[in-house]
Amino acid sequence: MITRRMAVSAGMAVAVTAGTSRIGAWGATSERRRTPGSIDVLLCDETIEMPLQIAALIDASRQTLPVVGIQLDAVEHAALKRVLLESHSIVGISSGATLFCLERISWDHGFRLTGRIQRCANEVNDAACMQGLAAFLSGANPPVATPSQLTRAYRPSRADGTLHAWAMRKSVSRQLREEV
Amino acid sequence: MRLPPNVSKSDFSAALGAFASIVGDQWVFTTDEDLELYRDSYSILWGEADERTASAAVAPDSADQVVELVKVANRYRIPIYPISTGKNLGYGGAAPALAGSVVFDLKRMNRVVEIDERHGYVVVEPGVSYFDLYNYIQERGLKLWIDCPSPGWGSVLGNALDGGVGVTLAPYRNHFEAQCGIEVVLPNGRLMRTGMGALPGAQTWQQFKPGFGPRIDGLFKQSNYGVVTKMGFWLMPPPENHTTGVVTVPKFRDIIPLVDIIGRLEQSKIVQGLWTLSSPTAGTPGDAAHGNGGPPPMDAKVLAVLNDPDGVDMDKLEAAAHSAGLPFWACEFNLYGPKKLIEAQWDCLRDAMAEISGARFKLNAIRRLPLPPQELKARFDTGPLGIPSLRTFSLGPMISYEGEDIVGHIFFSPVIPRTGEAAIEAMNVFAGIARKYKLPCPPLQFPSSIFERAFLFAVGLPVTRSPVVNAKVREIIRELVAIATARGWGEYRTAPAFYELIMGVYSFNDHALRDFLETIKDAVDPNGIMSAGRYGIRSRQARKGTG
Numbered sequence A: 001m002i003t004r005r006m007a008v009s010a011g012m013a014v015a016v017t018a019g020t021s022r023i024g025a026w027g028a029t030s031e032r033r034r035t036p037g038s039i040d041v042l043l044c045d046e047t048i049e050m051p052l053q054i055a056a057l058i059d060a061s062r063q064t065l066p067v068v069g070i071q072l073d074a075v076e077h078a079a080l081k082r083v084l085l086e087s088h089s090i091v092g093i094s095s096g097a098t099l100f101c102l103e104r105i106s107w108d109h110g111f112r113l114t115g116r117i118q119r120c121a122n123e124v125n126d127a128a129c130m131q132g133l134a135a136f137l138s139g140a141n142p143p144v145a146t147p148s149q150l151t152r153a154y155r156p157s158r159a160d161g162t163l164h165a166w167a168m169r170k171s172v173s174r175q176l177r178e179e180v
Numbered sequence B: 001m002r003l004p005p006n007v008s009k010s011d012f013s014a015a016l017g018a019f020a021s022i023v024g025d026q027w028v029f030t031t032d033e034d035l036e037l038y039r040d041s042y043s044i045l046w047g048e049a050d051e052r053t054a055s056a057a058v059a060p061d062s063a064d065q066v067v068e069l070v071k072v073a074n075r076y077r078i079p080i081y082p083i084s085t086g087k088n089l090g091y092g093g094a095a096p097a098l099a100g101s102v103v104f105d106l107k108r109m110n111r112v113v114e115i116d117e118r119h120g121y122v123v124v125e126p127g128v129s130y131f132d133l134y135n136y137i138q139e140r141g142l143k144l145w146i147d148c149p150s151p152g153w154g155s156v157l158g159n160a161l162d163g164g165v166g167v168t169l170a171p172y173r174n175h176f177e178a179q180c181g182i183e184v185v186l187p188n189g190r191l192m193r194t195g196m197g198a199l200p201g202a203q204t205w206q207q208f209k210p211g212f213g214p215r216i217d218g219l220f221k222q223s224n225y226g227v228v229t230k231m232g233f234w235l236m237p238p239p240e241n242h243t244t245g246v247v248t249v250p251k252f253r254d255i256i257p258l259v260d261i262i263g264r265l266e267q268s269k270i271v272q273g274l275w276t277l278s279s280p281t282a283g284t285p286g287d288a289a290h291g292n293g294g295p296p297p298m299d300a301k302v303l304a305v306l307n308d309p310d311g312v313d314m315d316k317l318e319a320a321a322h323s324a325g326l327p328f329w330a331c332e333f334n335l336y337g338p339k340k341l342i343e344a345q346w347d348c349l350r351d352a353m354a355e356i357s358g359a360r361f362k363l364n365a366i367r368r369l370p371l372p373p374q375e376l377k378a379r380f381d382t383g384p385l386g387i388p389s390l391r392t393f394s395l396g397p398m399i400s401y402e403g404e405d406i407v408g409h410i411f412f413s414p415v416i417p418r419t420g421e422a423a424i425e426a427m428n429v430f431a432g433i434a435r436k437y438k439l440p441c442p443p444l445q446f447p448s449s450i451f452e453r454a455f456l457f458a459v460g461l462p463v464t465r466s467p468v469v470n471a472k473v474r475e476i477i478r479e480l481v482a483i484a485t486a487r488g489w490g491e492y493r494t495a496p497a498f499y500e501l502i503m504g505v506y507s508f509n510d511h512a513l514r515d516f517l518e519t520i521k522d523a524v525d526p527n528g529i530m531s532a533g534r535y536g537i538r539s540r541q542a543r544k545g546t547g
Helices: A004-018 A052-061 A074-086 A096-107 A121-125 A127-137 A147-151 B009-023 B032-036 B063-076 B130-140 B156-161 B252-267 B300-306 B314-324 B339-353 B373-378 B420-436 B467-486 B496-505 B508-524 B540-544
Strands: A041-045 A067-070 A089-094 A111-120 A162-170 B056-058 B080-083 B102-105 B112-116 B121-124 B179-185 B191-193 B227-234 B241-249 B275-278 B329-336 B360-363 B408-412 B414-417 B454-456 B459-463
Touching: A041 A052, A052 A121, A052 A127, A067 A074, A074 A096, A074 B130, A089 A096, A089 A127, A096 A111, A096 A162, A111 A121, A111 A127, A121 A127, A121 A162, A127 A162, B009 B056, B009 B063, B032 B056, B063 B080, B063 B102, B063 B179, B063 B227, B080 B227, B112 B130, B121 B156, B130 B156, B156 B227, B241 B252, B241 B339, B252 B314, B252 B329, B252 B339, B252 B420, B300 B314, B329 B339, B339 B360, B408 B467, B414 B420, B420 B454, B420 B467, B459 B467, B467 B496, B496 B508, B508 B540
Parallel strands: A041 A067, A041 A089, B056 B102, B080 B102
Antiparallel strands: A089 A162, A111 A162, B112 B121, B121 B227, B179 B191, B179 B227, B241 B329, B241 B360, B275 B329, B408 B459, B414 B454
């Protein structure tokens, strides 16, 4: 049986080597049945210019996973809220500033950061680095014991040339924003 | 389990049980994982013994629940700390001012209670964010505009209570001044409405601010006299058009007549939009805010003067700027309204500023609103267009300090006179401190015109996760406060770690103001449970060191 995780991983691996692209949308794919442990959506930061390799990775992942751009402003907020309300497990790639904001917005929907790796933008020319990113975003991110350690372990900057790949998972204990 | 100060474990357990019976078990948070979210991400005391963290959090859904919760808090003497959305970063986040307080998280109270297009007002609960209100208006196609701070993810009500400001037209920028009518749960659990709201069935609660008798709304701004559960705000009709116009003047000391002339235009209500002072000489042109690109390449001679380790010599900088063909100052004005009004405002601006030799003027294209989505997307900040965003949410060049990663900032925010002379003095003073401590600031910082009659000179200082570095920053802030106080400049707002310090400098006639505020505190909150420590207004227990 092919799981979504395997498919995503394969899609990303293809992207690393081939740089394929196809438009996908959250609305078109969000109704698919979830499998336990699967990733619901990939969020990508539209407030920064992604290196070409990362952009290709994101494009390729559209084949297997809804990809939603993050703008973090009021105009786009309704779409982000819908993603947070309807998802249980999300991954993303962003600047530290965007992650910092998204982390706090998603807290109110019950999400916790469960994994994060960071790379300098100029590292992505390295194939091993890209494979590491692809593997992380496809779900190969071991959960940590205390999510709080992750919340304070990165610079919330948009200007430091660092890209963060991260994973968040919804816990049931605290969802202060329930409505769409 | 962390306990509130002077509360036994059995009483705290009983209080939590009573809280849960009011709001439901799922809305009382006591686990470390949940309470972590009520830490101040930008705390200058992070990880230290003095860091103010919550003992629990409770999330009510209505004013009625708040009433009952406050009664329980009184019964068990539990200090409570209401927050709206807790996103007041740089001036404190969701963390209480007194360690061990129970946070009242009001995010679930997120109803737009009433909105009136005809009279231009809205009544909101604490959990309504600027994002929420903007989308509420857009979804219903209402012809209303909001003024939002930047970043704009916080609570409309909370921002006003903290003295927050926005970026559009002057009558709406000061958010507390734009409020009209408050509903508040007093520390004894009694629900009260201010202004015309005190009249049962009032038809004009959001239309007439003074009400009858003393106007006490201000008692709930930056204070700890109650839990505000509803608040009315005046909103503006959407302007038909928007544009910006840039005025440049060539010399350093041109700032003095420049500010005076703008002041007269503001006082006569000709200039109403926010204007931004910047310096093309220092690498920030007047319309920099509209592009995502960085500053243009700088002239080598100008750069050398700016990077002088002994400080920027303004005479040398002016000479270098002159030879590079750069004006020293730029003012960018936001102009709103019908096209003929914008053109008339610009004509008045030109006429008034023509007396400054070498002044240059550029009015950008007047654009019909709303702007197309693609154009909005390309803008650095949409706040001046009434659209909240987090686009300014970036620490810019603040990457590290003293070898430690910068994870946030804390504001030192003195209010200085609205004059060019004061601006020059403040620039010199604060640039000197930045050099002395090698702070990661640009060599020149400029005052903000966000207030109507005074300048704000906000300086963002780095916050790290190193107690040693944070202790150094705290000392720098104390030095800055002393320097500012000696010049008669007071802060308009501060982070919880400095509430008492700042309240302490407002000391005219042996702290008459603080004594008055604490007399009120003793009268309305005899158990000292309400927002203990907030804004340095101490309860009787705190003054005695027992609470």
